[in-house]
Amino acid sequence: MPELPEVETVVRSLAPHVTGRRILNAEFNQPRVLRGDAEATTRMLVGKKIESVGRYGKFIVFTLRPAGFLIVHLGMTGKLLWNGAPEKHTHAIFTLDRGTLLYNDSRQFGRIEAARELPEGVQKLGPDALAVSLDDFTDFLRKRKSRLKAVLLDQTFVRGLGNIYVDEALFRAGVHPMTIGATLRKDRVKKLYDAMREVLNEAIERRGSSISDYVDSDGTRGSFQALHRVYRRTGEPCLTCGRAIERTLVAQRGTHYCPKCQKR
DNA sequence: GACGATGTTGGCAC
DNA sequence: GGTGCCAACATCGT
Numbered sequence: 001m002p003e004l005p006e007v008e009t010v011v012r013s014l015a016p017h018v019t020g021r022r023i024l025n026a027e028f029n030q031p032r033v034l035r036g037d038a039e040a041t042t043r044m045l046v047g048k049k050i051e052s053v054g055r056y057g058k059f060i061v062f063t064l065r066p067a068g069f070l071i072v073h074l075g076m077t078g079k080l081l082w083n084g085a086p087e088k089h090t091h092a093i094f095t096l097d098r099g100t101l102l103y104n105d106s107r108q109f110g111r112i113e114a115a116r117e118l119p120e121g122v123q124k125l126g127p128d129a130l131a132v133s134l135d136d137f138t139d140f141l142r143k144r145k146s147r148l149k150a151v152l153l154d155q156t157f158v159r160g161l162g163n164i165y166v167d168e169a170l171f172r173a174g175v176h177p178m179t180i181g182a183t184l185r186k187d188r189v190k191k192l193y194d195a196m197r198e199v200l201n202e203a204i205e206r207r208g209s210s211i212s213d214y215v216d217s218d219g220t221r222g223s224f225q226a227l228h229r230v231y232r233r234t235g236e237p238c239l240t241c242g243r244a245i246e247r248t249l250v251a252q253r254g255t256h257y258c259p260k261c262q263k264r
Numbered sequence: 265g266a267c268g269a270t271g272t273t274g275g276c277a278c
Numbered sequence: 279g280g281t282g283c284c285a286a287c288a289t290c291g292t
Contacts, residue, residue, distance in 0.1 A: 002272085006271080073273085075271085075287095077270090106287080106289070107270090107289080108287055108288080109271095111273095121274085146280080146282080153272090162271060162272070163270090209271085211270080214271075251282075252282080252283065254270080
């Protein structure tokens with residue numbers, strides 16, 4: 001579920017609930033999603049005030065006062081829910097001075113971590129997909145010898161894109177997913193850069209894509225899935241030329257594209 | 265019931 | 279160091 005537009009939507013829905021609130025308790029019952037010791041994490045969080053909540057690529061970062069951070073990555077099926085009822089897949093419960101925040105995650109690919117500083121794995125990510133300049137995007141791409149699908153998914157290239165928005169951006173740019181990054185001509189690089197920003201911004205306006213069960217922290221679904229042009233439209237007609245959309249495997253990920261509009 | 269696919273990414277092999 | 283493959287897990291559709 002959670003790529004840049006979905007994480008941005010979760011953060012925006014969360015901010016009015018949690019900003020300025022104090023953490024009274026933090027309980028963890030699933031060691032797999034928690035980085036570090038449960039008791040130590042609880043000790044680090046209890047009594048702290050949430051100064052702000054923000055998005056860092058696909059990471060959600062709570063900045064704490066007087067010090068420290070709570071970092072959450074939703075993985076494939078993670079959800080942060082405001083005042084929800086705990087269920088089978090609830091792995092963390094944060095009790096605030098007003099309201100409760102739950103972390104649910106059926107597949108447990110997500111991560112929760114409390115730390116004094118942002119972890120190394122978070123700091124080494126590339127620039128945000130909505131903040132990177134065209135010049136940097138062009139320079140970084142020139143160094144990449146893998147296929148564009150893999151490059152755009154690589155969070156150390158730019159952070160925030162995932163499988164849906166890579167396919168959608170490549171389609172809008174008219175570029176084939178197997179094109180080697182470094183070989184892309186300058187005018188096509190700009191097209192790809194513009195397409196990436198456009199699709200991400202439109203998806204944020206629609207509050208993200210709800211493919212199966214994605215919801216924001218208030219339980220509201222996104223609606224951008226209705227505007228996908230290639231993702232999961234295998235066999236359906238291309239909205240530009242009418243050719244059937246194809247699905248193939250690139251970098252081990254299901255990849256959707258129009259064979260006519262996206263030439264190699 | 266078996267099998268394959270699903271929004272992510274980190275560890276390991278080359 | 280760059281690149282690519284596979285595994286971690288639960289659920290859903292064929």
